[in-house]
Amino acid sequence: MIPEIGHYALILALSLAIIQAVIPLAGTYTNTHSWMALSRPLVWGHLLFLTISTVVLANAFLANDFSVIYVAQHGNTKLPDLYKVSAVWGAHEGSLLLWAFLLAAWSAAIALFSRNLPLPVVARVLSVMGMISIGFLLFLLMTSNPFDRTFPVPFEGRELNPMLQDPGLAIHPPLLYMGYVGFSVAFAFSIAALLGGKLDASWARWSRPWTTVAWVFLTVGIALGSWWAYYELGWGGWWFWDPVENASLMPWLVGTALMHSLAVTEKRGAFKSWTVLLALFAFSLSLLGTFLVRSGVLTSVHSFASDPERGVFILIFLLVAIGGSLMLYAWRAPYISGGGRFDLISRETFLLGNNLLLSVLAGLILLGTLAPLIYDAMEWGKISVGFPWFNKMFVLLTPFLALLMGVGSISRWKHTDAAFLVKQLKVAFIISMVFGLLTLLPMFSGGNLMVGLGMGLAMWVVTSHLVNVKERLKHKAGFNGFLRDLSGGGRSYYGMILAHMGVAMFIVGVTMVSNYGIEQDIRMSPGDTADIAGYEFKFEGVSEFPGPNYNAHRGRFLISKDGEQIAILQPEKRTYFVQTRPMTEAGIDWGLTRDLYVSLGESLGGGDWSMRLYYKPYIRWIWIASIFMGLGGLLAISDRRYRTARKRSRSTSTLTAGSSTTAATESHS
Amino acid sequence: MNPIRKKRLYLIGMMVAGIGVAAWLALNAFDENLMFFFSPSEIAEGKAPTGHPFRVGGLVSNNSVKRKPDGLTTAFDVTDNAETVTVEYTGILPDLFREGQGIVALGQLNESGIFVASEVLAKHDENYMPPEVADSLKTAHDEGVNEMQQQVSVQ
Numbered sequence: 001m002i003p004e005i006g007h008y009a010l011i012l013a014l015s016l017a018i019i020q021a022v023i024p025l026a027g028t029y030t031n032t033h034s035w036m037a038l039s040r041p042l043v044w045g046h047l048l049f050l051t052i053s054t055v056v057l058a059n060a061f062l063a064n065d066f067s068v069i070y071v072a073q074h075g076n077t078k079l080p081d082l083y084k085v086s087a088v089w090g091a092h093e094g095s096l097l098l099w100a101f102l103l104a105a106w107s108a109a110i111a112l113f114s115r116n117l118p119l120p121v122v123a124r125v126l127s128v129m130g131m132i133s134i135g136f137l138l139f140l141l142m143t144s145n146p147f148d149r150t151f152p153v154p155f156e157g158r159e160l161n162p163m164l165q166d167p168g169l170a171i172h173p174p175l176l177y178m179g180y181v182g183f184s185v186a187f188a189f190s191i192a193a194l195l196g197g198k199l200d201a202s203w204a205r206w207s208r209p210w211t212t213v214a215w216v217f218l219t220v221g222i223a224l225g226s227w228w229a230y231y232e233l234g235w236g237g238w239w240f241w242d243p244v245e246n247a248s249l250m251p252w253l254v255g256t257a258l259m260h261s262l263a264v265t266e267k268r269g270a271f272k273s274w275t276v277l278l279a280l281f282a283f284s285l286s287l288l289g290t291f292l293v294r295s296g297v298l299t300s301v302h303s304f305a306s307d308p309e310r311g312v313f314i315l316i317f318l319l320v321a322i323g324g325s326l327m328l329y330a331w332r333a334p335y336i337s338g339g340g341r342f343d344l345i346s347r348e349t350f351l352l353g354n355n356l357l358l359s360v361l362a363g364l365i366l367l368g369t370l371a372p373l374i375y376d377a378m379e380w381g382k383i384s385v386g387f388p389w390f391n392k393m394f395v396l397l398t399p400f401l402a403l404l405m406g407v408g409s410i411s412r413w414k415h416t417d418a419a420f421l422v423k424q425l426k427v428a429f430i431i432s433m434v435f436g437l438l439t440l441l442p443m444f445s446g447g448n449l450m451v452g453l454g455m456g457l458a459m460w461v462v463t464s465h466l467v468n469v470k471e472r473l474k475h476k477a478g479f480n481g482f483l484r485d486l487s488g489g490g491r492s493y494y495g496m497i498l499a500h501m502g503v504a505m506f507i508v509g510v511t512m513v514s515n516y517g518i519e520q521d522i523r524m525s526p527g528d529t530a531d532i533a534g535y536e537f538k539f540e541g542v543s544e545f546p547g548p549n550y551n552a553h554r555g556r557f558l559i560s561k562d563g564e565q566i567a568i569l570q571p572e573k574r575t576y577f578v579q580t581r582p583m584t585e586a587g588i589d590w591g592l593t594r595d596l597y598v599s600l601g602e603s604l605g606g607g608d609w610s611m612r613l614y615y616k617p618y619i620r621w622i623w624i625a626s627i628f629m630g631l632g633g634l635l636a637i638s639d640r641r642y643r644t645a646r647k648r649s650r651s652t653s654t655l656t657a658g659s660s661t662t663a664a665t666e667s668h669s
Numbered sequence: 670m671n672p673i674r675k676k677r678l679y680l681i682g683m684m685v686a687g688i689g690v691a692a693w694l695a696l697n698a699f700d701e702n703l704m705f706f707f708s709p710s711e712i713a714e715g716k717a718p719t720g721h722p723f724r725v726g727g728l729v730s731n732n733s734v735k736r737k738p739d740g741l742t743t744a745f746d747v748t749d750n751a752e753t754v755t756v757e758y759t760g761i762l763p764d765l766f767r768e769g770q771g772i773v774a775l776g777q778l779n780e781s782g783i784f785v786a787s788e789v790l791a792k793h794d795e796n797y798m799p800p801e802v803a804d805s806l807k808t809a810h811d812e813g814v815n816e817m818q819q820q821v822s823v824q
Contacts, residue, residue, distance in 0.1 A: 234764070344676045352684075360688060364695050371699075382706035382801050384724060389702035393695055521760040523740035582764045601761035604740045612761050 003068050006056030007147040010097075013049035013104070014137040016042055020130030024123035028196070036123035040111045043126055046133065047104040054101045057146055058088050067153040070094060070146045076159035076578055078549040086170035087160040093146035095173060099290065100136045102174070102181045103129065110185060110210075117206065124192035125185075132184055135317045143310045159578035162550070168228040176221030176248060180286040182214020183255055186262075187283035190276045191325060194332040199276065204266035207279070209637040211262060215255045216633035222248050223626030234584035234599035236519060236614040238622055241387040246369040247289030250362045254282040257358040260351050268340045268413055270348055273333045274355070280329060284322040285362070291318060292369075343415040350408030357401050364393045395450070402457040402507065405500055406464030410471065424471065428463035435459040445515070454511025461504040465497050492639040499632025502625040509621030518615040521601070525608045533615040535596055536560045537569075541607055542600070550574040550583070555600050555609065559589060571611075573600045595619050704775065708805030710812075712778070713752040719778045722787075725754060726773040726802040734768055747774065747784075749802075751809035758786040765791035771802040 020042040027035025057070070061084040066072040074087045074094075089098040107129040114122045140146070163169070189207045193199045225248070230238045239245060258278040265275045291314045342348040368385040375383045410424055436456020438444065445451035472493065473482055486494055518532050526541035540556040557569040569587030576583065586599040594617045601610030706724045707717040717723055725747060733746035742759040745768075756774050766772060766789060776786035 344680060349680065352680075356684060356688065360691055364691075367695075367699075371703075382804070383703050384706065385699070386702040386704050386722075389698055392698050392702075396694060397691065521741055584764055599761075604736070608740060610741055610761055 002056055003060055003065065003147045003149065006053045006060075007145065009049040009052040009056070010137065010141060010145075010147070013046050013053065013100070014134065014141065016046045016049065017130045017133040017137055020046060021127050021134055022130075025127035025195075028120045028123050033119070036119050039123045039126040042130075043104070043107045043111045046130075047108045050097075050101045050104045054088065054097060057094060057097060058085050061085065061087050064157065066155070066157050067149050067151070068146075069148045069150045072150060072154050072157050074160050075157035076549070077156060078577070079157075079159060079165075080548060082167070082170060083160055083165045086164070089173045089177075090160045090164050093140070093144040095177075096136060096140050096144055097146050098174065099177055099181060100133060100140060102177050103133050103136065103184060106181055106185055107133070110188075114206075120196065121192060121206075124195050125188045128188035128191045129184060132188075132321070135321065139310075139313055139317065143313055156578070159549070159576070162574070162576040162579060162581060162583045163232065166228060166232055168224055169232070172221060172224045172228055175217055175224060177290075179214050179216075179218025179221050179255075180248075180251065180290060182210065182217055183251060183279075183283040183286050185210040185214065186258060186279040187325070190279040191328065194276065194328050197332065197335065199272050199336050201266050201269055204262050204275065205642070208259075208262045208266060209642050211255065211259055211279075211282075212633045212637050215252070215259055216630045218248070218252050218255060219626050219633070220630045222252060223623050227623050230619070231586050231588055234586050234612070236517075236586070236597050236599070236612070236616065238513070238619060241368075241390040243369050244289075244293050246365050246390075247285075247292045250365055250369075251282050251285040251289060253358045253362040253365070254278055254285055257355045257362075258282050261355050264348055264351050268342065268348060270340050270342060271352070271355075273329075273336045276333065276336070277329060278355070278359075280322075280325045284318075284325070285366075287318060287321055340414065342413070345411070345416050345418055345421070347408055347411040347413050347416070350404050350411055353404050354401060354408060357397050357404070361393065361397050364397075365390065368393075398507075399453060399457055402461055402503065405503065406460050409496065409500065410464065410468045424467055425464055428460065428467050431463050432456045432460035448515055451511055451515050454507055454515075458504045458507040458511070461500060461507070465500055469497060489640050492636040492641065495632040495634070495636030495639070497632070498635060499629045502628030502632060504625075505621045505628060506625035509618045509625060512618035513616055513622070516615075516617045517619075520613045521610065522613065523604060523608055523610050525606070530613055532596075532613055533594075533617075534561060535615065537596075537598065537613055539609075539611075542603070542609055545572070547574065549578070550576040552585075553600065553603070555587070555598070555611070557587065557598055559596055567596065569596070569598050571598045571600045590620060592620055593618060706773075706801045708749045708801075708809065709747055709752040709754040710749055710805070710809055712754050712784075717778060719780075722775065722777045724773055724775050724801075725756070725784055726771065727754075727805060728771055728802070729766070729768050731768045744783075747772065749805045749809040751813060754784050755782075756784045756786050756789075758789050762789055763791040767791075771806075773802065 020039060023035050024039035024042075027033070027038070057068075059065075060068050060071045061075045061079075062081065064071070064075060064077050066075065070091070070093050071087075074090050075084060079087065087094070089095040107126060110122070110125060110129070114125075117125075186207050189203065189210070193203045222245075225245070226238045229240065230236065258275065261271050261275045261278055264271045368390055371385050372383055375381055406425065406428065407421060411421065433456060436452045436459065439455045440447050440449070440452045472490075473485070476482065476485055520530065520532060522530055524530065524539040526539060529536050529538045531537075536559065538558040538560070540558060542553050542555045545552045545554040552572040552574045554570050554572045557571070558565055559567040559569060567589035569589055571587035572585040574583045574585060575581070584599050586597055588598075589596040594615060597614035597616055599612045601612060603609055704722060704724050705718075706726060709725065709727050711717060712725065717725075727747040727749045730746035730748045730753060733744075735744045736742070737744070739759075741761075742757060743762060744755060744757045746753045747756050748754075756776075758774065758776075770791055773790045774784065774786040775788040775790070776784055779785050
């Protein structure tokens with residue numbers, strides 16, 4: 001009976017979503033205040049029913065209700081409770097439910113934090129959110145109902161994929177989805193603005209914090225996925241250019257471009273139509289990403305078995321969402337007024353450069369990801385794009401991004417003197433060049449140009465931003481001045497600095513690990529030692545070890561450097577009872593400057609095992625970088641500007657709203 | 670031409686040139702990095718290139734997995750149920766590699782017709798079949814059925 005409540009709640013949520021999409025929007029045309037005012041309560045109802053659905057599904061897992069097919073396929077009585085809950089989003093149906101739930105949650109957040117927005121804007125934005133929700137709920141109910149029952153009821157569930165039984169992966173999908181879904185807010189604001197015909201600085205100011213929050217979630221979500229792949233897959237890599245990884249990277253790149261472009265639109269009123277276009281694309285790519293994973297059309301580690309009915313629905317949904325929004329854009333964008341003028345050397349130009357590079361990069365990744373589909377459809381053969389190509393594209397474009405980053409953030413809006421830039425950045429440039437060249441010396445990289453380039457660029461990002469901070473604090477009194485700035489209106493500025501430092505760390509991590517990482521597949525007998533990068537790995541043998549829902553072979557390695565023991569690693573090879581598949585759990589000794597990593601291969605008889613040993617210098621920096629970026633984003637949205645802006649817009653709206661319907665609502669609410 | 674126009678023209682010119690160069694480099698490199706997929710049947714027909722890497726996929730034949738004395742090199746047959754190709758791989762095979770499982774291998778053919786793989790992929794969901802492999806199995810199956818029907822009609 002209880003699962004039917006979940007199903008029923010899903011249907012009710014759909015009904016509310018339909019009303020939410022239609023009535024308030026209609027109200028904005030007929031200027032019917034009560035229709036527009038309906039949007040907020042509808043959103044709350046919508047969220048309530050989706051919460052019920054999600055809780056019911058989680059409860060079905062916790063209660064081992066195997067009469068529900070989805071639970072029977074992914075649940076198990078022996079599964080630890082944490083993984084019973086995370087099994088809710090462990091496969092197709094449930095992860096779509098999570099999507100729909102998060103979408104409702106974002107809508108509710110808009111309803112909550114938009115008290116100072118004019119009612120018609122709120123009504124339009126929430127209508128658009130409702131439309132997106134209709135798509136997802138229809139998809140759930142028509143093709144992927146997580147509450148479908150099965151009879152006879154199985155005695156035991158088939159359990160969650162063992163790969164996914166990991167704390168990192170329990171929270172990776174929700175974070176990633178928060179990012180994906182979060183871009184729907186910027187999308188909805190843009191569509192609302194196109195519908196309302198009012199694209200101005202305040203539109204950009206409203207969109208900015210939402211976009212940044214979504215971006216923070218996406219950044220951390222992607223990094224978490226990369227970290228998980230690193231330690232769980234046992235391949236020691238942190239990025240595989242897998243279609244699904246690409247699917248999350250594309251919205252990230254476009255979202256990053258959007259954040260920067262929104263800054264220009266807010267501050268200078270320029271790039272309006274470009275910003276709108278980016279907002280449309282960021283969300284379209286999120287949709288594409290979600291469905292690329294779900295449809296199983298591409299060979300990927302993440303793919304689930306495909307179903308033609310779903311494929312058709314997905315295609316129609318994508319066409320309507322992306323095609324519809326682009327048509328609206330084509331129709332309304334010509335009426336968007338151009339923004340402020342700017343000179344060739346100005347912050348606007350550099351940000352435009354940043355936007356173009358990020359978009360081109362996203363476009364190239366899209367090409368590489370979809371090429372197999374295109375080739376197949378054209379019957380040109382079955383292909384895949386090797387990951388050397390993706391690496392090449394990345395290395396081709398990111399240096400320019402890093403260069404622009406240093407120049408752009410110190411330039412002034414509208415016009416900057418070339419002489420000023422040279423004066424400011426001269427020292428930073430020389431230091432970076434020297435640093436880059438130093439790394440080419442025989443005792444460091446011995447002429448590896450990639451290392452020189454990477455380290456030089458990282459140094460450039462750091463030093464150019466240091467100069468930037470120094471310039472800002474020039475007229476402020478020392479450390480106290482800095483603190484006052486930080487507690488005052490400087491937070492978005494320091495957020496930017498922090499996030500850009502993250503980029504520098506990322507460059508260091510990638511450069512070091514891809515140039516100095518060592519990987520070795522070997523066969524070892526108990527007592528054997530192997531030497532990698534000055535570390536001695538002593539294999540002590542493998543013993544059996546029982547886990548809660550698996551059996552493990554656990555290896556034991558003593559790691560020593562210069563004769564001194566520094567770590568014991570215990571990689572495991574697990575065999576899960578239910579799905580009877582082997583799983584590798586790597587043994588990792590982590591450190592800020594290097595990871596030592598062992599994963600077990602197979603038993604070769606007589607106590608011998610094949611295994612893979614790695615030395616991964618600076619790989620942690622890649623993930624720490626994402627934390628810096630995330631913190632930078634959070635610091636930026638805590639800026640006082642957004643709060644005072646809110647207060648200001650509230651007071652002006654009450655002042656000017658005397659005759660309009662808005663006044664009534666403002667005073668009501 | 671007024672100075673603002675001129676500046677704008679510079680800006681657009683630079684952008685177009687930049688994107689053009691990037692696109693040209695990208696597409697050039699793209700062709701080099703394309704890896705085609707061939708089924709064991711297509712390899713048997715001589716369609717696959719020698720001396721250029723490509724991908725092969727199919728099911729790992731039963732009782733075909735043999736380990737070389739070094740313990741790290743494995744040889745196994747990959748089949749689409751019509752033809753078979755022998756694959757050799759040095760290194761650690763993925764967890765889900767086993768006989769009867771659908772896999773995709775990346776590498777090149779050597780002179781003796783053995784596919785020397787640099788990477789072997791087995792998917793993480795045991796019900797999941799790489800689309801290419803599913804396709805080639807289906808093609809081989811359909812051709813087999815056709816042949817049988819032809820034989821029947823000849824008789």
